[in-house]
Amino acid sequence: MNLLRELEPVVAENLDRHLSAAKEWHPHDYVPWSRGRDFALLGGEDWRPEDSALDPVAKTAMVLNLLTEDNLPSYHREIATRFGRDGAWGQWVGRWTAEEGRHGIALRDYLTVTRGVDPVELERARMAQMTGGYDSGDKTQLGTLAYVSFQELATRVSHRNTGKATGCPLAEKLLARIATDENLHMVFYRNLMSAALELAPDEAMEAIRDEVVGFSMPGAAMADFARASITLAKAGIYDLRQHHDEVIAPVLRHWRIFERTGLGARGEAAREELAAFVADLDARATKFTERRDRARAGALAAASA
Ligand SMILES: [Fe+2]
Numbered sequence: 001m002n003l004l005r006e007l008e009p010v011v012a013e014n015l016d017r018h019l020s021a022a023k024e025w026h027p028h029d030y031v032p033w034s035r036g037r038d039f040a041l042l043g044g045e046d047w048r049p050e051d052s053a054l055d056p057v058a059k060t061a062m063v064l065n066l067l068t069e070d071n072l073p074s075y076h077r078e079i080a081t082r083f084g085r086d087g088a089w090g091q092w093v094g095r096w097t098a099e100e101g102r103h104g105i106a107l108r109d110y111l112t113v114t115r116g117v118d119p120v121e122l123e124r125a126r127m128a129q130m131t132g133g134y135d136s137g138d139k140t141q142l143g144t145l146a147y148v149s150f151q152e153l154a155t156r157v158s159h160r161n162t163g164k165a166t167g168c169p170l171a172e173k174l175l176a177r178i179a180t181d182e183n184l185h186m187v188f189y190r191n192l193m194s195a196a197l198e199l200a201p202d203e204a205m206e207a208i209r210d211e212v213v214g215f216s217m218p219g220a221a222m223a224d225f226a227r228a229s230i231t232l233a234k235a236g237i238y239d240l241r242q243h244h245d246e247v248i249a250p251v252l253r254h255w256r257i258f259e260r261t262g263l264g265a266r267g268e269a270a271r272e273e274l275a276a277f278v279a280d281l282d283a284r285a286t287k288f289t290e291r292r293d294r295a296r297a298g299a300l301a302a303a304s305a
């Protein structure tokens, strides 16, 4: 609780910065309403697979992103429980929740109006996803701050690359807009964690190590997650290389993790473990990319033979 109180002025300052940087936007502006039509209950036609103009990979990615956004009530509970509802923390929790709420609204409206995916299947998946909820376990406040710093950036990368994969300029614009929000969220949490590293260097370093080593996406409990994440990795929407280069490494660099002085024995040990893990992640990323390149070259050769 002490840490939260000590961080409160940094929260207030970053909330102000966030509010002046965040531009207002509206989900309805990104939805091609003229392409919409009634479904059978209102006298129209129900969804058929040929209605969807999205390619299968983009479909998988959009559904994964949307179902992840849909679990917002659980995420709200997680951060409201860790950070509280009072003062600047409470204001942030409310504002963040409201911004995240927009993401699911916009994505669902887009997919429903364009008939991008089966709306019945999507609704059933949402019910299953939200009924299961999200539980981060016994993460500490520091662990939560470290986790969301990486998770918001991972979500940004995933939304942005999903947009590119859709082949629809409007979906790309929408997902880029959402990705901009996720980036601002990341900046907020990253700045808080920077302050925490000054206040409690050893504990913060241990939390960062734990969250990097144990990182998984918020949608990881989803029924189809393992298969979907392999599809996304193969398509370059979110793979180990991006995870290392665009998510983990830049945040660690911003915190000057490997240049910091003034750590105690626990902090030093945590940093060493973190360094070893990141080096291994980098090596695994290289292996994955090489394997993928070989597979792509093989598929190309087979197609032209
Ligand atoms: Fe979001």
Ligand SMILES: [Fe+2]
Pocket: 100, 152, 155, 181, 182, 185
């Ligand atoms: Fe976010």
